[in-house]
Amino acid sequence: MEIFQDVVCPVCGCLCDDIEVSVENNKIVKARNACAMGTTKFLNYNNDRIPSPMIKNNGVQKPVSLEECIEKTAEILVKAKYPLIYGLSLSSVESVKVAIELTEEVGGVLDNQTSVCHGPGVQGIHDIGESTGSLGEIRHRADLIIAWGANLQEAHPRHMERYSYTSKGRYRNGKEDRNLIVIDVRETLTAKAADKFIQIEQGKDFEFINALRTALRLEQIQKDKVAGVPVEEIEKLAEVLRSCEFGVIFFGQGVTQVNGKGRNIDGLFSLTRDLNSWTKFLIMPARGHFNVAGVNQVATWQTGFPYAIDLSRGYPWYNPGETTIIDIIRRGESDATLVVGSDPIAHFPPAISKRLINTPLISIDPAHSMTTMVSDVVIPSSFAGIEYEGLAYRMDGLCLPLKKLVKEPDNTMSDEKVLKMILAKVRELKKVN
Amino acid sequence: MQDILIKNGTVFDPINNIDGEIIDIAISKGKIVDKVDESNAEVIDASNKIVLPGGVDIHSHIAGPKVNMGRLLRPEDHYRNLKPKTSVKRAGVGTSCPSTFTTGYEYSEMGYTTVFEPANPPLKMLHVIDEFNDTPMIDKACYPLFGSNWHVMEYLHDNKEDELAAYIAWTLRSVKGYACKLVNPGGVEQWKWGGDVEGLDVAVGNFGVTPREIVKGMCKAVQRLNLPHSIHIHANNLGMPGNYETSIETLDSMREYAKENTNGKPNPIAHLTHVQFNTYGGTNWMNITSGAEHLAKYINNNDHVSIDLGQVVFSDTTTMTADGPFEHKLQTLTGNRWVNADIEAETGCGIVPIKYKKSNYIHAIMWVTGLEAALMIDDPWKVCMTTDHPNGGYFTTYPRVVTWLMSQKAREKYMEKVNKRAKSRTALESLDREYSFSDVVISTRAGTARLLGLNDKGHLGVGADADVAVYNIDLNKIDPAIQYWKVRKALRRADYTIKDGEIVVKDGEVVKSVPGRSYWVDSKVSTDLAKSVESEIKEKFKDYYTIQMSNYIVAEKNIINSSPITVQAEV
Structure with a gap:
């Protein structure tokens, strides 16, 4: 049995790097220190693999050779006038680099899951800037932690233990030295664990943020309740924020993907x-994907x-709302899509998914998904951080090395290698034409 | 690789005492050689052109988490300069925070071949290296930050000098750093509680050491480790009126470690960076003046100091520094967008966009301060030309700064446009010094390479790296002091840039993309000390950081053209 120390967990944005993985006969048998999500991936990642490269023929996906798939993909991309390349949040940084080069070569658009999750948070940085730090800063100093529209306990099970509420740092000795306030529309597990839970009405984050900013400036709020919360409570919260030694807000998609979107984030960044x-x-x-x-x-x-x-x-050109994937598909402008390690068919609005299927669709993915099931070309790949190594960035922007723990199945290779083959083929075809 | 012969160029090579002589430069296998077989070599006719060593930039923020945050903060900055893909170049964007490929190309097109990135947290060096790998055309290295590092402050508090030196050696080796950078020593740790340190003798809370102790202790450690570059300092009170006193006090605190001169040239033990931001007189924003005269006087009398300018060029740019408290002050002053990013156990960071305006009194004083410092410090070997890119201006404005140094006329002409009150309060007009081409080569190549300990760079002697720039300046026809705009234009786009013996730029355009090296320093300390310190670090690591020690270490396999420089330490 081989034991790997300090393995980086390729599941969520926490990138916990203290996992001890035991491998027996090229099979992971144990993942010590990992949370439920991590353990599940380490032990079961291999269960639902795509067995072979496939190309759709008369509506049915048929096994073919990898070379045929690469050739077909390159042909589609070269022929397309405005192809989309989407996904990559589960790939290594090295794969992303090749994907950008490929997008440049075929003159397309590169988009990513950010587009449908934390995009507004990124745009908030363009608008306001961000007062932020590394997760260790929170661990050492924070005496006030606010989880706003973020269910840390369930989406990032080790977040509190390693970086926030219950973690022990230089100046804070666990949860007794900290105050956790959860602001959310429903009582999540995180809210249950908190010192205080403030339940606001669905879609009223923007109003609540502005009321809080008003209270912070010691100005009068001309209402009894905002977002279902009595004004006295908002004023009390403002006082808690003002009087802490070191505070932090963690925000999730409960802020970025509800009414107000970017405006909520501008408000939160301004508040901070x-x-x-x-x-x-x-x-x-x-942040979600690792x-x-x-x-x-x-x-x-x-x-x-x-x-x-x-x-x-x-x-490069960038204009969210114009160059974001859903908007491009909605306008019917794209004429081919390459998806790397993502399942847009299952998660995009149905009308968009429908249009996505109407143009050639290529999937590079290790496992079955709704997207691979309807793709015209399917290329099986291996798992980053399990079957191939590379770099990844934690939710606070810290770069960590992913490890290779087991050998990948014979007919698969990393996204990086697949994309490189496609790029080489594209260049070859462009030369011939 | 084909040999190259640069014929009949007017060569400036101050290290080898060549001052504008017409000689041929021969290149073979990436090095300058005595001669090559002309019939087998690519011959470059450099008649009526000048031939210089490739540019060496000692201080330019080009890569890492901070620069990338700057890029993210400012999409509008990118729209001003959109660079399409070509057959040799990748696409890119950006003016004050250009994308990595564009950074490499634009430096190379100006004839620069080596650029050192001056400030990044050791914890984030893997990110820095990742960006270096995507920055083509130039050799690179990075100075990790130590000014508010917990280990450093604790070793200093406990008077453990040997252990401190060994810790620094371990860190540089582990994260692949080149030199030690101090930014607002102690002040950044204070900022993590929202504060700052106001002077050299105010103790850093919780650690019981003062900035003076940090500066002195680090300076001594750097010397004992025999690092190729001296300690690189951004002093306390940066950007504040009257701060020249703090800067001089900082430099004077290290005087006791001064070294002898060699061959008449000083051997600085401290590099005060972007002096322009560190050299103001006055007591408030209304009466702020240049303090360059005082600093210049000190530096003219003391050989243990080198500086770079951090010259302001009036433009819309982005300030970025590890000096978190300063950027917060700048945010409250300007109301501009603001990024702050604190890093556990090590350092912080702040970013604020800024528009330097000619009509603004303070901005005009800043412009004056940098130029005064450059012209008042007598020995060019102590002065490096920088804009602290992008803090004072973009690196692409270097040719403009050079012409200000070379031509009093250029300065006078420009002075007409700047704030009148600032003009009335500066001695700049009375300074008639004009840099010669040799002086320029020293402050942009020979001197910078020497200060960085890069013996094979900054000159064109036999055995040097074949990093060469050829510019279309005919000194028979052009007097840089008079037709300064012609010099500016020529320096912006090199006729040829040769990197490691290959022509990479022709007529101001990149014709070949090369990856460039990443330098780092391995200072060997005694085995026992190294071992005991490593186990000490290991013990503390879990408490200080949120990652495992093995993942902190940057593996060499992650570096394109990893180029370690090994030195023997005295501990």
């Missing part, structure tokens, strides 16, 4: 900035923009 005149205050997103932050990082340093990058003009 204002609070720094009183005390020390940070804010950071609780390398969604990595895609934003690489895309930003290579192209200047974090996601929704239109390379059809030859230079």
